[in-house]
Amino acid sequence: MKTLLITLVAVVAIALLPQQAQGQVTAQGQMATKCNVYQFEYPIMLPATPVKNQAVTGTCWSFATTSLFESELMRMGKGVYELSEMFTVRYNYINRVNDNFIKQGKGNLGEGSLSNMVLNVVNQYGMVPLEVYQGINYHSKTHDHTELNASIQAIAAVPVMAKTRSPQFYKTLNAILDTYLGEAPEKFNYKGKEYTPLTFFNSLGIKTEEYILLTSFSHHPYYSNFVLEIPDNWNSGSYHNLPLNEFMQVIDNALKTGYTVGWDGDMSEKSYSDPMGIAVNATQQELESEPGRKLSFNRIYQEETVTQENRQAGFESTATTDDHLMHLIGNAKDKNGTTYYVVKNSWKPETNRFGGYNHLSREYVKAKTISIIVHKDAIPKAILNKLNL
DSSP, X not given: OOOEEEEOSSTGGGGGTTOOGGGOOOOOEEEEOTTSSOEEEEEEEOOOOOOOOOOBSSOHXXXXXXXXXHHHHHHTTOOOOOBOHHHHHHHHHHHHHHHHHHTTXXXXXXXXXXXXXXXHHHHHHOOOXXXXXXXXXXXXXXXXXXXXXXXXXXXXXXXXXXXXOOHHHHHHHHHHHHHHHOOOOSSEEETTXXXXXXXXXXXXXXXXXXXXXXXXOTTSOTTOEEEXXXXXXXXXXXXXXXOHHHHHHHHHHHHHTTOOEEEEEOOOSTTEETTTTEEOOXXXXXXXXXXXXXXXXXXOOOBOOOOHHHHXXXXXXXXXXXXXXXXXXXXXXXXXXXXXXXXXXSSOGGGSTTSSEEEEEHHHHHHHEEEEEEEGXXXXXXXXXXXXX
């Protein structure tokens, strides 16, 4: 593939690299920021659909994992699909309300979830195209779940107090979801065929059992699987544990062999700037060298080298938190040869100088990743064997 060179002379021009024919990201190339500090070459950029906007919702988990599935369909030769994030969100609300009842009102009723919840929903309820279910049934052009989430939290208390979930309760719950998201289709026509959500998902050929959840923490034995202790893992999803060097090998091998990765991690750091599209694991001296909540990124910063030990310390001290999920689709190198991973975000593309894509340095990914989801075939065989997969 020919190298694509794009010089960014304005913020709007940045969107040109990620958006090619039919919404696919296929470019290997080079990008220069207007200030000419961060210049990137892109050894690997895998196909992905255009950046979408989760807007005023806590549904990054659905956007990131749905985007992963869309890229998987392109990898599988199925073509370009736009799938509904909000169909999954709808049924995830029902699942977490049920979980809250079983936990006697002590469940997590916030909007945050993880990729494993998407796997649960599509296995149970299926999936639909975006054009069939937009998930906006209120006066807004973009998603806003402020009232919806407040209503869900209020209604979730009713069966807990009554100590039973009545048919009337489920009618009320579904009426709330219908009001804000629209009625979920039982059947629909798509490209000349009639489907139910389950038959449509089955037609895609995505097998959820082939997707593996991985993490890297030393408070559990390596090569075991354990329930990841973060608030958004409210359904007690189990993750396979790898040493950090092998965890990074999985990401690198995935990209090398044509597989994208669902990424879950921390984006609340001073050294992470979504508008600038850059995240680095800056040293404490670098962090203290500039005032304010975020670094300016007017220069390339020195980074702290990450080990399993300081990664673990960051997690246990809550300096590293589970904030956001994005879709990791490629890698890049700056002018100093430092490796970055390119992630597709789910916020407004125009607020980001790279059109909705961020560049996370390798040290940042090592330090601040909570977990990943990846196809089984993207994992090196030696590591699969250690995991008994």
